[in-house]
Amino acid sequence: MADDGKKRRPINRQDHKTPMPEQAPEARILNYKEVPLGYTPEMAMNEATRCLQCKKAPCRTGCPVDIDIPAALDLIAEGDFAGGYRKMRETNFLPAICGRVCPQEDQCESMCVLGKKNEPVAIGRLERFVADWAMQHEDSEAGAEMPVCKPATGKKVAVIGSGPASLTAASDLVQLGHEVHVFEALHKPGGVLFYGIPEFRLPKATLVKEIDGLAKIGVTFHMNYVVGATETLSELRERFDAVFIGTGAGLPWFLGIPGENLNGVYSSNEFLTRVNLMGAYKFPESDTPVKPGSRVVVVGAGNTAMDSARTAKRLQPEHVTLVYRRSRAEMPARVEEIHHAEEEGIEFKLLHTPVEIFGDEKGNVTSVKLQKMELGEPDASGRRRPLPIEGSEFVVEADCVVVALGNGPNPLLTRVEPELELSRRGTIAVDEETLESSMKGVFAGGDIVTGGATVILAMGAGRQAARSIQRYLTTGSAAF
Numbered sequence: 077m078a079d080d081g082k083k084r085r086p087i088n089r090q091d092h093k094t095p096m097p098e099q100a101p102e103a104r105i106l107n108y109k110e111v112p113l114g115y116t117p118e119m120a121m122n123e124a125t126r127c128l129q130c131k132k133a134p135c136r137t138g139c140p141v142d143i144d145i146p147a148a149l150d151l152i153a154e155g156d157f158a159g160g161y162r163k164m165r166e167t168n169f170l171p172a173i174c175g176r177v178c179p180q181e182d183q184c185e186s187m188c189v190l191g192k193k194n195e196p197v198a199i200g201r202l203e204r205f206v207a208d209w210a211m212q213h214e215d216s217e218a219g220a221e222m223p224v225c226k227p228a229t230g231k232k233v234a235v236i237g238s239g240p241a242s243l244t245a246a247s248d249l250v251q252l253g254h255e256v257h258v259f260e261a262l263h264k265p266g267g268v269l270f271y272g273i274p275e276f277r278l279p280k281a282t283l284v285k286e287i288d289g290l291a292k293i294g295v296t297f298h299m300n301y302v303v304g305a306t307e308t309l310s311e312l313r314e315r316f317d318a319v320f321i322g323t324g325a326g327l328p329w330f331l332g333i334p335g336e337n338l339n340g341v342y343s344s345n346e347f348l349t350r351v352n353l354m355g356a357y358k359f360p361e362s363d364t365p366v367k368p369g370s371r372v373v374v375v376g377a378g379n380t381a382m383d384s385a386r387t388a389k390r391l392q393p394e395h396v397t398l399v400y401r402r403s404r405a406e407m408p409a410r411v412e413e414i415h416h417a418e419e420e421g422i423e424f425k426l427l428h429t430p431v432e433i434f435g436d437e438k439g440n441v442t443s444v445k446l447q448k449m450e451l452g453e454p455d456a457s458g459r460r461r462p463l464p465i466e467g468s469e470f471v472v473e474a475d476c477v478v479v480a481l482g483n484g485p486n487p488l489l490t491r492v493e494p495e496l497e498l499s500r501r502g503t504i505a506v507d508e509e510t511l512e513s514s515m516k517g518v519f520a521g522g523d524i525v526t527g528g529a530t531v532i533l534a535m536g537a538g539r540q541a542a543r544s545i546q547r548y549l550t551t552g553s554a555a556f
Contacts, residue, residue, distance in 0.1 A: 088125035091194035096201055101419040105389050108275040111416060112176075112201075117157070120205040124153035124160075126197050130189055135199060138187035140536030141168045141244070145184060145199055152202055158213075161206040165223070168203075169247040169289065170240070170535070172211065172282050175204025177273055178532040179379075179410050211285055222293055226253035231549045234259060234316040236303045236489065239267025240531045241522030242322030243287065244538030245545070246295045249320075252546055256294070259301040259312070264353060267324055268523075269531070271353040272345070272380065274387050277413075280352075304489035309496065309518070318517045318545045321504060322538060325483040325523035331375065335433025336479070340369065340441035344376070344384045344480035351387050369476030370394040373444050375430055376480035377402070382413040384478045385422045396422045397472070401429040401449050401462040427451070429462065431469060433477055444474045482528045503527060510544040510554040511537065519545055519554070 097113040098104075104111050115123065127149040135145045143164055151159035164171045180186075180200035188196030231254045235242045238260040250256045264270050265287050269278065291297065303312055303323075313319050328343035330336050342350075347366060350356035356366040372393050374385040377400035385398045398417070400407060403426055407414060418424070425446070432445040448468035451460035485502045497505040497514035504513055504520040511519045521537030523529055544554040 086125065087128060088122060090126065093195045093198040093201070094119050094123040094126075096198075101416075101421070104276065105420050106392075108390060110279050111276050114208055115201055115205045117155070117209075120152055120157075120202055121155055123198050124149045124202055126190065127153070128189055134187040134189065135184045135197075138184040140183065140532050141174075141539055143167050143184075143203075148206070149197065149199070149202060152206060157206050157209045160202075161210045164203055164206055167539075168535070169223075170243060170286050171203050172207035172286055173240075173269060173278060174532055174535070175200050175202075175207055176278050176282075177269075179530055181411060183532060207286075208282075211282070214285075222289065223251050225251045225293055228255070229253040229549070231255065231317045232257070232315070233545060233549075234312050234319045236309075236312070236319065236321045237261075237267055237323040237522075237524075238265040238287075238297065239322055239324045239522060239534065240269060241324075241524075241534040241538035241541075242267065242320065243290065244535040245320045245322065245521070245542045246538075247290055247293075248539055248542035249545060250290070250294045252542075254549065255296075257296045257298060257316070259298045259303050261300070261302045262353065263299050265297050265299065267322075268326075271349040272383070274348065274352055274383050276386070276390075277383065302488065304492060309489060309493050309515075313515065313518060318519065318548055320538075320541050320545065321489070321513070321518065321520040321524055322522045322534070323486065323489060323524050324534075325503075325528045326486040327484045328479070329481045329483060330479055331430060331481065333430060333432055335435060335441070338433055338435040338441045339439050340435075340475055341433060341477045341479070342366070344374075344380045344478055345483065347384055347478045348380070348387060351391075366391065366476075369474075371472075371474050372396045372476040372478065373430070373472070373474040374398045374478045374480060376400065376482075377407040377409055378480065378482070379409045379413055380482075381480035382409045382417050384480045386413075386417055386420060388476070388478065389420050389422060393476070397425050397474075398422055399425045399428050399430060399444075399446065401427065402459060403427055403451060406459045427462070429464070430477075433474075434471070441475050441477055442473070443471050444477060445469055445471050483523075484527065485524050501527060507554075509556065510547075511541040512544060512548070512554045517548060519548075 133146050148160045148163040184199045185196040235246045235258045246256045328345045350364050354364045356362045372388040388396050427449045428446045431447045434443045448465045449462040452463045455461040511521050519541045521541040522534035548554040
């Protein structure tokens with residue numbers, strides 16, 4: 077951070093992050109309200125003063141959207157929350173979302189110097205704080221301030237999908253003066269942010285406010301518009317000067333075991349979409365109810381598995397079990413999500429895998445056969461390979477099974493575009509530097525390119541694509 081000549085504030089030498097208040101576990105499993113309650117202004121200032129203001133800012137190198145973290149934290153430490161918010165918003169239009177769902181412990185916070193011996197600065201909590209502060213003060217000049225868009229260029233860009241990659245690309249492109257139209261297949265914008273992340277982790281009101289900010293600066297949203305069915309990609313390309321595809325990875329993977337077609341077996345996509353987007357938790361009034369069940373088994377150990385297990389818990393079953401074929405050390409979910417799931421009474425059955433699902437004469441799930449596993453040598457992912465232990469099978473009762481093993485790209489858009497080159501996994505093949513696809517003027521980023529990844533990595537791809545689209549629109553080529 078540049079030396080501005082002012083007297084430096086004292087550094088807070090505490091070893092641990094400033095704790096964030098939370099709903100008690102016994103209370104929160106009875107509602108869908110947000111679990112972490114956020115910092116007070118005093119807490120935020122106290123935590124921000126832990127930042128050492130490192131000149132090389134290693135935390136910034138860990139941020140896929142390149143937020144000037146030391147500068148933002150310095151402003152928060154001084155009590156200039158509007159300034160801290162503006163600094164965050166310079167490169168991230170969705171700070172309230174990122175502050176809640178991004179895996180900071182693997183990104184910006186993992187690079188924090190304090191983390192070498194103690195806990196790193198709570199960058200994510202501070203990002204959430206200033207974003208929430210701005211929303212609470214939206215009637216004031218500081219809270220209502222919007223980015224200034226450049227003069228209209230006369231260029232039109234179509235953005236397919238409205239998840240984090242698409243929203244970031246749309247934000248950057250509209251600020252550059254282009255006319256931006258977002259086409260979303262569902263009836264609400266937000267993509268996985270809306271249908272995949274539960275209310276207790278990302279309140280819908282917060283998400284809607286951040287997306288409304290895009291509409292306020294000129295982005296046009298078209299809902300219930302399925303590109304690939306309503307209109308093909310080629311047809312859309314003819315109407316626009318450039319296209320960005322950010323449709324994510326919405327095709328669920330299954331186990332490939334007997335019994336997966338029984339009633340009561342859900343993909344995490346279907347389960348979370350019904351609950352988050354369509355209000356299935358309002359059983360039995362909902363038009364798309366989820367069978368509550370008394371004993372729920374969730375398969376997987378990523379963030380989506382934790383979301384599914386914790387959502388199931390709030391449907392008030394007798395028991396929720398999370399089954400994972402590796403050990404705790406290999407669980408890919410955020411540490412905070414694992415901790416919250418354990419607090420809420422979810423049983424972890426580690427080093428186990430389902431091998432068959434059983435049902436009754438009506439086709440309803442009744443039980444799951446599990447097999448014990450042991451860890452062998454590391455596989456291609458770098459994690460130790462789970463190996464089945466012969467003769468270790470046993471059966472557990474279950475009337476609801478949620479499979480949360482990840483997702484691949486939905487072929488609805490791509491299967492009717494022979495010109496669009498795909499990878500062996502079915503993802504869109506793009507130039508690594510420009511993110512341009514094999515179709516000239518068509519760019520792609522996020523999970524549709526990488527497969528399932530994090531919100532912030534998708535946002536980074538959206539920003540990278542927006543820069544390439546800008547070059548393409550101004551020079552005729554996306555190449556550097």
